[in-house]
Amino acid sequence: MAGNAEISGARGPSNFSAEAVAELNEIVSHYPEARAAMLPALWIAQREYGGEITSEAISEVAWRLGRPVVEVEGVATFYTMYHLGKRGRRHLEVCTCLTCAVLGAADTVRALEDRLGIKVGQTTPDGEFSLAEVECLNWCEAGTVVQVGGRYYGNVTPDNVDALIEAVRTAADATATAQADGIVKVHLGKAGASVSPSSQAESFDG
Amino acid sequence: MSAELVNIVINGVPLTVPAGEMIIESARRIGVEIPHFCYHPRLSKEAGANCRMCLVEVSAPRRNPDGSVVVAKMPKPQTSCSLPASEGMVIETETPAIVEARRGILEFLLINHPLDCPICDRGGECPLQNNTLHYGPPTTRFVEQKRHLPKAFPLSDYVVLDRERCIHCARCTRFSGDVAGDAQLGFLKRGADMEVSPHTGERFTSLFSGNTIELCPVGALLSRSYRFRGRPWDLMTQKSVCTQCSNGCNIKLDHRAGRFVRVNARVNEAVNEEWTCDRGKFGMEYLARDDRLQAPLIRRGARFEQATWDEALAVVARALGDAGAKSAFLGGTRSANEDLYVVQRLFREVLASNNLDHRMGPDFVAVGAGAMASDGRPTPPVSFGELEDASVFVAFGADMAWEQPMAYLRLRKAWRRGTIRLVSVAAKGSAEDERPNSLASMAAAVVRHDAGHEVEAAWLMLRQVVAAIGSDDPLTDEVRRQLAGVKLSPEAIGCSPQELATAAAVIVGEAPAEPTATGKLAIWIGETAVRRPGMKDILAALGAVAALSRYDGRVSVPATEVNEQGARDLGISPDTGPGYRAVRPAGLNTAAILSGVADGSVRALWISGTDVVGRYWDPPAAIRALEACPFLVVTDLHLTPTAQMADVVLPVASVAERNGTFTNVEGRVQQFLKAYDPPSGVRQEWRIAMQVAARLGSAMHYASSREMLADIAATVPIYVGCGPDALGDEGKRWFAEEVAGQ
Amino acid sequence: MGELRVLLEHRDTPGIETLDVYRSTGGYEGLARAVSMSRADVIAEVKASGLRGRGGAGFPTWIKWQGIPADAPMVRYVVCNADEGEPGTFKDRELMLKQPHMVVEGMAIAGYATNARYGFVYIRGEFLESAQAIRRAIDEAYAQGYLGPGVCGSSHSFDLFVHMGAGSYECGEETALMSSLMGERGQPRAKPPHAPLPVISGLWQRPTLINNVETYSCVPHIIRRGGAWYASMGTERSKGTKLFSVSGHVKRPGNYEIELGTPLPELVELAGGVTGGSLKAVIPGGSSVPILTAAQCGDVRLDYESCQAAGTMLGSGGFMVFNEHTDIVALMHVTARFYAHESCGKCTPCREGTRWMYQIFRRITAGQGRPEDIDLLLSICNNIDGRSYCPLGDAAAWPIRASIQRFRDEYEYWIANGTSPLGATATPKVS
């Protein structure tokens, strides 16, 4: 098995807070290999680096997990939820997949573009909002569905996009950093305390 | 792979193969080549089976609920590159369904592949081009926008990447991650946007990057130096050996119109498997340099003048003849065995001088043979195979991936297999720690000490091992005395006691997860240690470490230059002749020769192929000596700094321009063959030596390197098994058993 | 036949997401009972129930459980596939959000039955709300001794972790899920006949059981009320009940639990019937399964076998209803875009083929279609189907091929006229 030692953990950028490092260490303890904490580590990074996975963030995850940088970049660029460029503090993701499309997602997108004064893929000048189309969010019963940060909003139509924008403006969990923080937190809990990597590797094997 | 055999049928032909063998390999046994791209037997299977070109139809026995067994056809075709053979499997590789499947896969691979074959370096030797010819669709049905990506993107000084041509087979990424271990190449993004790349903004600095060029099944990864230099079909190729280090990688030397063009790896399972390192693959470019010496040069005052060979040889013969026993020879570590054998005969038999040496370090301990057996019989150096099978390997003062590239790849292979534990001992800030390919990155123990304290580090290691074993039983009183004299603490040389203790535990064989109680321990002493005073102590201390270890331990000072081992074996030493026969009286060693030219005890010096000014451990001393040298003749390809100080410079033929043999770091004698004619004005070193001897009235009669090798095999005991007919393409390690009779 | 609530019986009970309320409905009785039985007996109950995987493949659950070498001296893992990414499916989301303890209990039982020491719930990154519900349930379960050392006072210990994805449909494929869980790009791993099943060599080469959220949710009921009871529901070969996520042109979209074998039209009625016009087509099992024409729908029963017979699949139960204004070509344009976007890129046919098909659809719906494009699409489907590394490739080909076979005239109209056959009322709108 490719252990952490394989690429010597040359230190690099160090912008994780002490709390973040503690969180990472606990999450690492859930697995027999530090590498398995790659996705959570990138979530921590997305929070610690202000809602964006920068090249620095990738380097920090790499040395903290003792993995090759290109491997971390490969993972970060594979998954769609890691923000590899600057986005708005509140990133509106409109589902335009099957059911939502059939129920008029396209019109909802246009309406949001008008209200926010930006096109899909753009960010408002004040950096508050950005807009994107995404594939199925799997809450089709409530099409058109819009995800903002960690929260789903259902039955969005051109007629109620204003209400949506208002709700989002104030919702605490609607920011990219709040979302990343929420995702990091669900990894943590009692389970963490009871297990250490060694106990995983050795409790039965040996 | 288990040794169990299974019976399978491929295209109606029944055959028996090892269980678990990949079907694509089994098919080869009956001459069926299944087209493929991503498959490579030396690359990991996990990231493979992605190109889908090697699909075959498979039927396999299935047990019914009622216990009866039927051979049922699998609903989907299977990739033969990842399909392990199992009892009763029936394979079809040429059915209409498979023919159609291949056409479909090739169409997919081609829709986004640029149509620039005419200007692609891979053209003519491109698996994609060839497979398309045999199995591809007649025309394209693709009318959409092709994928557009940067072309000719430089990854490093050696490699360019054309992302449009990439077919995402993951060969290069698997090589860099698994085989070379630098893990500098990976895939970014996903789906049709997936790209092979180093980390954005970084370069591909691997010491083994060149291999990816040969592994790439299209023209996506190309050599910057070879780019647009030639087309495969107008290249000629010759079997040769890389001259850039002692590992002696087997290479294909490609040339056109009498000029070197490029190097590709030549398979030799015992040596380089099918790899090369960048030092070699790109370092061989020196053969194409324009500043080759074309004729002999004789110094007239401050400058050189071109001379005829007659003039030059006359001068050299006179000078050496006059000096007689006061003549000396230095270098030879880049010369062929044949050159060395004749040269040492000239000095020993004609000039009656034993003043020959090839060593450029400060100490002159006997390291030639791997070791001297108790009966005084030389034992050959450690082989790559033995290295791979060792239980523990210690690199002491070595920058392994750079100094011993193929040894490094073997060690990494063993490490991935989990059968070896590695220890790296080196000075802080040593090159090793800057490399993308380093032993330390795999090591079970890494010891770092302040620069210049190799000797202390060795003694401390011994002390730690004695402590770990709890006894110093087999040690000689001499070593005990020296050890007792070692008072300093690890901290005193900036080395952590924990690191030292971990290393000792691994070496002694006490660590947990110990693979085998028995096994071999190999300790290799590298360049940094060799080029500093103290080798005697280091050998004494580490020799004791090897003796104490529970493993069967052995210390080596591996050769680093292409034929350094040959120079050791064939007696380019003051105290041992060919085959390590002791010579009396012993001649002068390198240090004595250099001081001798100053004080007159050496009157004429021949330096061969070694830039002493650059290689001697104490360059100022070398320069002072050579300036004072009464007569200096240098044989070389180029006007090196050393050659510039000579009285006569004789141009010699390169490895591409002649036949001959080198002996690699394992003591393996390997042939290289002439690729093209030398420039008219140069000669082979052994001819030069013969012509000098003749001028001094002692003719030697060799017509070819083959005759010389035959003579070497006949007269040098350890080379008895290495005659011209014994070598073949794989070469042959010398061995001393043959001596027993004599 | 018809609606029959087992998993959803208490979906509207206030506080059902809390441990106390869940327990008041018989929650954790299944786990308590399981640990009092032998591992073999627990698996026997699951076998008797006839439960089949609810994640899409419909593989008999007990065979997987049985396949785990429960006594071998090594770590074993139990994984819950909560990546729910199949377009049209939203049942796992509700189960985790509303009844997280049911999922946790099911995993704990599976952990006991397979002698697994650790469990992971792999939840897609978008499902933060569901994940938070699962997190709370796990913490409550630890506090009450249903998880951790000595589950339910037994000698069996089981630790359960949450692992979040980050945006990739492919990570729902079980081997890609394992790659993702081990920190890699979400690309699939070798399977039989090329490598052992996950139950033999899964996460970190250890035996690994992977089931779907709904599959695990069935288990507490089966153990508590007996496999025979569960098997008494459904048809001969499709036992029990199944959740269907009904969406699209219906009055009351949502999750419905019906007895397997229920006639398809009954489910449409349960959801309040078709809105906005007459029924045109149904995709019964998520975007990956072949589409059915209204005419075909009449006599299809919702069980694995009769769906198969009708040339489609039950899949994950993503039941999408489309009225007469639905533009099938536009619908498939969206489908093709989805698979091109989600292809992991590892293998040639899917990486290149899905993008190519999407390019062709873009051209057709931009009025640039050519007559030969229809057969070209069919041919591309055939060149992907069965040749890709993992089933995503097949899943990308099936719906397109079926749509051409069943609605070829609409393709021809688009190509001939450069516009939708349904005129201004057409939905969905694309490009």
Ligand SMILES: Cc1cc2nc3c(=O)[nH]c(=O)nc-3n(C[C@H](O)[C@H](O)[C@H](O)COP(=O)(O)O)c2cc1C
């Ligand atoms: C592309 C693809 C996506 C999948 N997505 C999911 C998913 O989101 N959830 C799921 O439970 N199974 C999914 N599956 C099926 C899983 O591979 C696996 O069969 C299932 O999790 C097994 O659990 P079960 O036996 O309980 O159904 C997917 C399969 C494929 C090929």
Ligand code: SF4
């Ligand atoms: S079919 Fe191939 S490219 Fe597509 S998801 Fe599977 S492995 Fe990846």
Ligand code: FES
């Ligand atoms: S060679 Fe077998 S899939 Fe590529």
